[in-house]
Each structure stands twice: as structure tokens, then as C-alpha cells.
Amino acid sequence: MMNKGIDREIDWRLRVFESLSYPTIILLPDRTIIAVNGRYLEKMGVEEEEIIGRSCREVNLRNYPEQKFPCAEQGECPLARAVHTRSGQSVLLKYHDVYGGEGWEERVFSPILGADGEVDFIIESIRDVTRVKNLEKMYSGVRELIDQVVQTSVSGIIAADRQGRIILMNRAAEELFGYSGYDIDNVNIEDYYPPGVAREIMRKLRSEEIGEKGKLPITRVTIRRKDGAEVPAEMTAVIIYEDGREAATAGIFNDLRDKLEVERQLKEAHAQLIQSEKLASLGRLAAGVAHEINNPLTGILLYASMMREKLEKDHPLEQNLRYIIEDTQRCQEIVKNLLAYSRQSNPTRQYFQLNEALGESLRLVRDQKLFLHVKVVEDAPAAPVLVNADKNQLCQVVINLIINAVDAMDGNGTLTLRTYEDRPNRKAILEVSDTGGGIPAENMSKIFDPFFSTKEVGKGTGLGLSMAYGIMEENHGRIYVKDTSPEGTTFALELPLVPMSDVILFDSIG
Incomplete structure (x- = not known):
């Protein structure tokens, strides 16, 4: 058994x-x-x-x-x-x-x-x-390819788990956000945005208000770098699901600083082109009007002066003739400005220090009444800032800016005049700053337009800044508002910087 x-x-x-x-x-x-x-x-x-x-x-x-x-x-x-x-x-x-x-x-x-x-x-x-090993090999190859694509992408790519811990960050993201791979264990995805932005992004991802749930279309956001600097960027994001539950999120980021700078430059160039077209067309009209008016004005001034010379000193008409002569001379000055505005005279360029034009302009306009309650601050480097331009025309522009600045402060404030070199861009800069109330936003696009003025009738022709614009272009430079706020305004004049070596070479040839 x-x-x-x-x-x-x-x-x-x-x-x-x-x-x-x-x-x-x-x-x-x-x-x-x-x-x-x-x-x-x-x-x-x-x-x-x-x-x-x-x-x-x-x-x-x-x-x-x-x-x-x-x-x-x-x-x-x-x-x-x-x-x-x-x-x-x-x-x-x-x-x-x-x-x-x-x-x-x-x-x-x-x-x-x-x-x-x-x-x-x-x-x-x-x-x-064999089959398992082949699948592993194929998966490994695909994974390596994906890793290579992610790491070589010019867009920053970041993935985070449900708790906001960073689980993936490619090299472009490290450069954009300023973090290295060693930092990600100590940061949360919320540290990559200004306060509240990360939660707002998650709210949009979980809703269907702007598209498919779990997917965020291209959106403009502000991100925060490790050093605290805020950077404009555009991003798209997705929620990664496992068995219907949220497992992680992934985002793709593109730095917008270069794009926005290009857009700004294009917008500025477009505005300058429109302004140049306005000045050109109006300049031709002004030149024609000025020439037509100049001849009769010369006759009026000549005959009025001759009549006044023949009258006795106490003659009752002598005062009237003096008024006629003064008003005629005023008209001639307006005609002169119109001719200058229409660029009927060629600039006489010469090498000079930017500080010289600043000093001469200040001496010409600095009368006691105008600057009685204005503090003038001059900030100029010891080394010469050299330019090649028409000094008289540049003085005309500076004088106009000084008068406008004093008017903006109602004759009471601080006027700052500054010259310096922008060596990286090979530019010489002259700035005129006031402590007035600033330029209203609605006027910013019109300040260089001919005959636009915020002054009372009879106190300004509106040609000052438009003439300054034309003069700076004629001298291969530009004028622009560097900054304006309720605390004041800064106008900047920019001209090509002349290296000292060029002046020495010019003098030796001459």
C-alpha cells in the first residue's frame, strides 16, 4: 500500500x-x-x-x-x-x-x-x-531619442508631479529660469512664477473655458527667474493622466524678450517713418509758403523803416510805424523758422565736444527771470564726448528742450543736463530732464507732430519738437522720450559717437 x-x-x-x-x-x-x-x-x-x-x-x-x-x-x-x-x-x-x-x-x-x-x-x-530584449532595446532607443529631443529643444520644457516637485527640466529651461539640475530638489513649480500665477494656470488647465480640459493653448505669462527677475514668456501646458487621475503636469516655455524687443523696434521704426513722411510733406508746403511770404515782408519792412526815418521824433505815427516794423520782423523770424523746418539749408558739420553745445545753449538761454526758481544740475564726464554735427543746429534743439523743460515745471524745479557715451552702441547721448508733471499717454504719439502744442494760444507754434526731430535726422541722429512719469520727463538726443582716433586722423590729413 x-x-x-x-x-x-x-x-x-x-x-x-x-x-x-x-x-x-x-x-x-x-x-x-x-x-x-x-x-x-x-x-x-x-x-x-x-x-x-x-x-x-x-x-x-x-x-x-x-x-x-x-x-x-x-x-x-x-x-x-x-x-x-x-x-x-x-x-x-x-x-x-x-x-x-x-x-x-x-x-x-x-x-x-x-x-x-x-x-x-x-x-x-x-x-x-529575445522578444522582451528587443522590445527593451527598441524602447530604450525611443527613450534616448525623446530625451535627446527634449534636451536639445530651444524651448524650455518642465514637468512637475502633483505636489509641484520638478521631475524634468531641460537645458533650455535651466537657462531661462536660472536653475540648474542640482536645484530642482529644493524648488517647487510655484517658485517659477510670480505669486498666484501657478494656481491660475492649474485652474485654466482643469476647466474648459479656453479649450480642451487638461490642455492650455499658447498663453502669455510672466515667469520668475532664480534671481527674482520677472521675464515675459509664452507657454503651453498639459495635465498628464494615469488611469483617469492627475499624475503630473508639463509645460513648454519660450522667452519673449527678444521677440518683444524686435516688435518694439519695428513699431518705433514705423512711427519714425510716418513722422518722416509727415515732416517731408509739410516741409515742402512750408518752404513754398515761406518763400512766397518773405518777399512782401521784405518790402513792408523796407518801406516802413524809410517812412519812420523821415518822420520827426514826436510824430504821432512814429509809434505805429515802430509796431509795424516789430511785427514784420516777428513775421520774418517765423518765416526763418519755417525755412529751417523745411530743411532749406544744409547742416555745416564739424567735430566738437557734446559738452560745448550744452554749455553754449545754456549760456544763450539762461536769463535770470527764466531760471529764478530752477536748479540746474550738469552731469558731464571728464573725458570728451565727440560728435560730428552742425553745432548751431544742435544748440537750437537743446535750447528748445531746455525752454520746454522749464515750462513743464512752471519755472520751479530741477533741470538736469547730462552727456555720456554709449560705447557698446557707439552713440553719444545728451539728456535733458525736468521734474514736471510728465507727458500724458494720449499725447506721446503726437509730440513730434508739426503744430501740436499743449501751450496756450500765442505762446507756442508747435514747431519746436518737430523741427528738432528734423534737425536730428539731418545730422544722422535721433530725438526720443527716454522716460516720462508724474515725477518728470527725460528727452534724449542721440548722435554717432566719434572716436578720438578719427579726429586725430582728420586733423593730420587736414
Whole structure:
């Protein structure tokens, strides 16, 4: 009865061994093969008698002559390791099939312990993992490609988990935000924006008010760098879901500073072009009107002067003739300004220091009444700031700016006159600053328009700044409002900077 039970148990174990889906052999701790299943014989293409009683090394060298086993390469034998540790071990081996194709198989060694706790047998199973390895290789290649695309992208790319911890940041993002890969463990995604912006972005992502839920279309935002500087940028973002739940967020950022600067320059160039067209057309009209008026004015002044000379000193008409002469001279001055505005005279350029034009202008206009309650601050470098322009025309522009500045302060405030070099851009700058109330936003686009004036009727022709604009262009320079606010306004005159070497060379040639 007992023998039958043992026979049934042996039969059951043999049937389980034969039913294993992987090629399997049973070895003794000394590496002797004592049993093989049908899958193994089928894989090897041999009879059982050719395997039983032989060592695994002998069988492997005969059937896998090109395969590199650890024991043949002076490496550690996984079977010996399984016996020593009494735990399962595995080894991955590469092989070539009959067609020369590359394959991979994993050999798993599982120890069977006896009642004394020692290893009695080792079961070795062979699994072909070629398909898995190929998938891993393909996935690894795709992952490397994606990593390369992300890292070489000119757009900053950042991903964060649900708690806002940074889990990915490419090199462009490091440069844009000022953080390195070593910093990301100590920062949260909210640190990348001004207060409240990150939460607002998440609110938009979770809603459908501006598009598909979980996706944010291109949006203009302000980001915050590590040094605290705020930078304009545009971004798009997505929520990454796993099993319908939020797992992470990812954003793509583009720095807008260069783009906005280009837009500003284009807008400024367009405005200058429109202004130049206005001045050109109006200049032609002014020139024609000035020439037509100048001749009769000369006649009026001539005959009025002759009549006044013939009258006695106390004649009742003498005072009237004096008024006629004064008004005629005033008209001639207006005609002169119109001719200058229309650029009927060519500038006489010369080399001079910008401080000279500033000093001469101040001396010409600085009468006691005008500057009675105005503090004048002159800020000029010790080194000469050289330009090549018409000094008289430049003085005319500076005088106009000084008078406007004093008027803007109602004759009470601080007038600051400053000259300096902008070496990187090879420009010489002269600034006139006041502490008046500033220029209203609605007037900024019109201040250089001809005949535009905010002064009372009779106190200004509105030609001053438009003439200054034309003069600066004629001298290859420009005039612009550098800054304006309720605390004051700064006008800047910009001319090409002349290196001292050029002046020395000119003098030596001359």
C-alpha cells in the first residue's frame, strides 16, 4: 500500500516536471545532470541518454560552442552561487540562431533544499527572452531619442508631479529660469512664477473655458527667474493622466524678450517713418509758403523803416510805424523758422565736444527771470564726448528742450543736463530732464507732430519738437522720450559717437 502511494507521488512529480513549458533540467550540486524534460530534449535536438549523467558544462560546450558562459569566461557560476546562497539565481546569455540572428535566453537556477537545509538538487530552467530584449532595446532607443529631443529643444520644457516637485527640466529651461539640475530638489513649480500665477494656470488647465480640459493653448505669462527677475514668456501646458487621475503636469516655455524687443523696434521704426513722411510733406508746403511770404515782408519792412526815418521824433505815427516794423520782423523770424523746418539749408558739420553745445545753449538761454526758481544740475564726464554735427543746429534743439523743460515745471524745479557715451552702441547721448508733471499717454504719439502744442494760444507754434526731430535726422541722429512719469520727463538726443582716433586722423590729413 505504501509503495503504491510513493509510486503515485513520483508519477505526479514526473508529470509536473514534464508539463513545464520551459526547457528544464535537474542537476546535483556537483553539476551532474540527473533529469531532463521533453521541452529541453526538443530544444536541444538530442536523446535523453546523451544528456543524463553529464555535467552541465560539458553539455553546454558541446551544444552551445559559440555561447559565452560565465564559468567558461572565468566568471562566477550561477549554479555554484545558488548552492552557496541557497537562493535562486539567474544569468542572461546571448546566442545566435541557425540563420545568424541574435537571440537572448535567461537561465534560472532554483535550489531544492533537503531536510537538513542543504541543497540537494538544482532546477535549471531556460527561457527565451529575445522578444522582451528587443522590445527593451527598441524602447530604450525611443527613450534616448525623446530625451535627446527634449534636451536639445530651444524651448524650455518642465514637468512637475502633483505636489509641484520638478521631475524634468531641460537645458533650455535651466537657462531661462536660472536653475540648474542640482536645484530642482529644493524648488517647487510655484517658485517659477510670480505669486498666484501657478494656481491660475492649474485652474485654466482643469476647466474648459479656453479649450480642451487638461490642455492650455499658447498663453502669455510672466515667469520668475532664480534671481527674482520677472521675464515675459509664452507657454503651453498639459495635465498628464494615469488611469483617469492627475499624475503630473508639463509645460513648454519660450522667452519673449527678444521677440518683444524686435516688435518694439519695428513699431518705433514705423512711427519714425510716418513722422518722416509727415515732416517731408509739410516741409515742402512750408518752404513754398515761406518763400512766397518773405518777399512782401521784405518790402513792408523796407518801406516802413524809410517812412519812420523821415518822420520827426514826436510824430504821432512814429509809434505805429515802430509796431509795424516789430511785427514784420516777428513775421520774418517765423518765416526763418519755417525755412529751417523745411530743411532749406544744409547742416555745416564739424567735430566738437557734446559738452560745448550744452554749455553754449545754456549760456544763450539762461536769463535770470527764466531760471529764478530752477536748479540746474550738469552731469558731464571728464573725458570728451565727440560728435560730428552742425553745432548751431544742435544748440537750437537743446535750447528748445531746455525752454520746454522749464515750462513743464512752471519755472520751479530741477533741470538736469547730462552727456555720456554709449560705447557698446557707439552713440553719444545728451539728456535733458525736468521734474514736471510728465507727458500724458494720449499725447506721446503726437509730440513730434508739426503744430501740436499743449501751450496756450500765442505762446507756442508747435514747431519746436518737430523741427528738432528734423534737425536730428539731418545730422544722422535721433530725438526720443527716454522716460516720462508724474515725477518728470527725460528727452534724449542721440548722435554717432566719434572716436578720438578719427579726429586725430582728420586733423593730420587736414
